[in-house]
Amino acid sequence: MSILNISAYRFVSLDDLPALRERVLARCHALALKGTILLAPEGINLFLAGPRVAVDAFMNWLRDDPRFAGLQAKESLSDDVPFKRMRVRLKKEIITLRHPTIRPEGGRAPSVGAVTLKRWLDQGHDDEGRDVVLLDTRNAYETDVGMFPQAVDYRIASFTELPAALAADQSRYVDKTVVSYCTGGIRCEKAALHMQDVGMQRVYQLEGGILKYFEEVGGTHWQGDCFVFDDRGAVDKTLAQAPLSPPAPEDEAKATTA
Structure with a gap:
């Protein structure tokens, strides 16, 4: 597999x-990369594919800007480029929630790494003995492809529906450790910042998401594959394209994720 696929955000x-x-956009065209990059006042969200030398050259160029120094990407390989063109889009948010008081650039919510989460799931509780509740923040068509089977899945059609779903169900999380x-x-x-904002306690985000979890612990406790917003449709626990992968919904413009 000669094509490197990366996703990253800051x-x-x-x-x-x-x-x-x-x-x-000029730099991506010069390197013949394809994918989607979202830019907004709150940051950057990118999905790129191409030969490793070209992807690395772009990321090194991008990191020369102090605002993107240290930007880390999740990687996977494929035989073909899973994007048809290169787009750089300006948006109000790099991931739309429509809660302007949440400003992630001002400080991150606490995170938990893949190895720690696996240990918590192995032992059935966190390191302080509390029950762990996993919250899947993705859309229903994504969770249909694969998820942690014990996770809360609100069957939302859009990320913007998550705050209302949480507001109607906060009692579920009392005295629990929550990992989105x-x-x-x-x-x-x-999502973790929003949960903190509404007073929920012991809230964490899974560092690097599902893709980093697959990379570091091989998908233990996961059921199914992981939906991705490009022409691969989904990847399996080895980060290879999953067989019979579903196409991404057209109205998502293959750029909503991460």
Whole structure:
């Protein structure tokens, strides 16, 4: 497999969006990369594919900007480029929740790594003996492809529906340790901040999302595959394209994730 696929995001204040868009798009075209990059006042969310040398060259160029220094990407390999074109889009949010008081660039919610989460699931509780509740922050068509089977799944059609679902069900989480998760980390990070904002205690995000969990612990406790927003449709626990992968919904523009 000769194509490197990466996904990455960073919540950081950006105030030069039109000019940044042109520079980023020009660099991607120069390197013949394909994918989608979202830019918003709150940060960057990117999905790129191409030969490793080209992807690495782009990421090194991007990290020369101090705002993106240290940006880490989740990686997977494929035989073909799973995008048809290269797009850089300006948006109000890099992941839409419509709760403007939540500003992730001002500070992250606590996170838990894949190895720690696996240990908690193995032992049936966190390191302080509390029950652990997993919260899947993804859309229903994603959870249909695969999920932690014990996780709370609100069957939402859009991430914007999550706050209302949580508000109607807060008693479920009292005296529990809550770990929100998503594909690559961006949604579970915003979700964890929202849960803190409404007074929920002992809330964590799964660091790096499902893709990092697969990479580090091989998908233990996971059931099924993981939906991804590109032409692969889904990846399995080895981060290879899953067989008979479902197509991404067209209206998602293959860029909602992570």
